[in-house]
Amino acid sequence: MNSRGVVINSSRQAMGMAPISTTRPPADDRFQQLTEGSVMVMAIRVSPAADSPVVYAGLEEPAILHEHHLEYFIAAGVLILLALAAWMTWCVVGRTLRPVAAIRARMSEITVSDLSLRVPIPPGEDEIALLARTANQTLTRLEEAVEQQRRFRLHRLPRAQDPDRRPACAAGGGPALPRRHRSARHHPGGADGERPA
Template identity: 60%
Template sequence: MNSHSIQARSTIAAAGLLLVALVVGGVALDLAVRYRIQNEVFFAAEQVAARWSAAARNGAVPRPIPTLTDITLVQLVDARGRVVDSSREAAGMRPLSTLRPPADDRLQERTECSGQDRCVMLMANRVSPAADSPVVYAGTAQPSLLATHTLEYVIAAGGVLILVPVAWMTWWAVGRTLRPVERERQFASTTSHELRTPIAGLRARLEEALLYPDDVDPRDTIQGALRATGRLEAIVDDLLLLTRMRGADAAPPELVELGALVTEEVSALGSGVPVRVRAVGDVRVRGSRIQLARVVGNLLSNARRHAVSAVTVSVDSVDGQALVAVTDDGAGVPPADRERVFERFVRLDEARRRDSGGSGLGLAISRDIARAHKGTLRIEDSPVGARFVLMLPLAGTAGAAGEGTVAPRKTAVKPRRNIWPARRPPGRSMSATASGDAWE
């Protein structure tokens, strides 16, 4: 079951439960409103009918019968069904009802509807227990909320206005909750695929050596196995680093002078494409020295792998940000791939051709480290080649990495195989070469 299926099922379940609750609540509200309106109308009609019934017993009913409330239809009807007296609004009308309450239940309510769908809510009050007693009818036209389905439409519209936003918020919340899970699932799937490839190659070489011992050179088999093992080791090491960066306790940050750090990384490189360093001033940031060295090392290795003749590294500060730019004179990275190269296990065709043993995690790890230091790592436009730009908050600024923002502990990260040499003064240009990872 994928995340979209879970998201859809969760949204449907939540919307279904809410719909049931809204239907029950809407019906209850509709009945309550109708009952209240009916009760108020009949109560008012009862008061008017009782008043003029008492007046009729005393022979003091005026002509016409005055109305001072919303109960405007008042009639005094004799035992033969003739209208003896009425209010102005009921003048000329047929008797409002044929109901004659019995002597033992002289006050009754009734809703009378004509053929034209005109309904009147009224109270019938028998004036006296006598057989020929007249009846007083007092009522009013049925309110529109009771005569039509307007109330139901209003309640239904309100339910929709509640249901739709809640369903959308449920979809959004479940999707947001499942998004990291889906990323982890994709990562696990991609990792399994990347690990399966060198394992399958290693197994094939070993099986071939066992099945055809006379036709297979043991030295070639061992060398191939070592290459596959080296790729496996690189992938596992980078996966462990990613896990430690996310799950380990934070280490107290330290002040790191980026010019000196870059100089040390360049001096640790082996032979190959020369690297020129231009460091301006004293550029200090706060963070993990080992992690920042890993970022610089990855960028240098990538740049030298793709450079034609030279790599340039500049260290500067701009608007409260430390800037480290690594530029090579190679083919560069196409604009469409400038974000994709930072994804895990993404290796462009040129990278695979130049370095088949890379893990494909170097740039992903570098960007994670930059973000952990409240900085950015991106590829910018360059007249020639690729230009990777690392920006970090300068030490002492509001955005600088503080306590608990850098992970993992320095002791938790496997140290690089190169040990830092003695520092060289920042700003000195130097040339050095070494092998490194491809775009990864």
């Protein structure tokens, strides 16, 4: 198309048709990509001259782009990917926290009167498994300490309740004497206080 807007040459398919565009690219930007309706147009200015002709090449825009179907497909794909990522994250977090919930439930069952229970150890060598092993070792040491304290109390209880095993000492450091012998030692003359002649 010349500078006056007259078609001077065209392809066989476009022969006799109106120009697909009337936009003339400027001299400093001779290549421009346009969209005329549903046609994608490439306008090329042959030379920077003022009367330079312009060559137009057009291609019918696909329906998926013209009717915005591509945007809908992309948005639907993004939503599906986000939902899948959220579901996978939920599964991974749930699987990770399931041993923690089991450990917490078992710890709530352990009391001072029964320290024989142990927390379940999950498979693997991660931090949760190490925490479970450490908790079991702590419970073992605590159970041994409580059992040792219990045996010590049972050993001392019979000694405290048996009167024959209590130490019998007088205030002066010697063995405790009956009352009759104490009176005789304080009164050598006899129980009535008389001295011998």
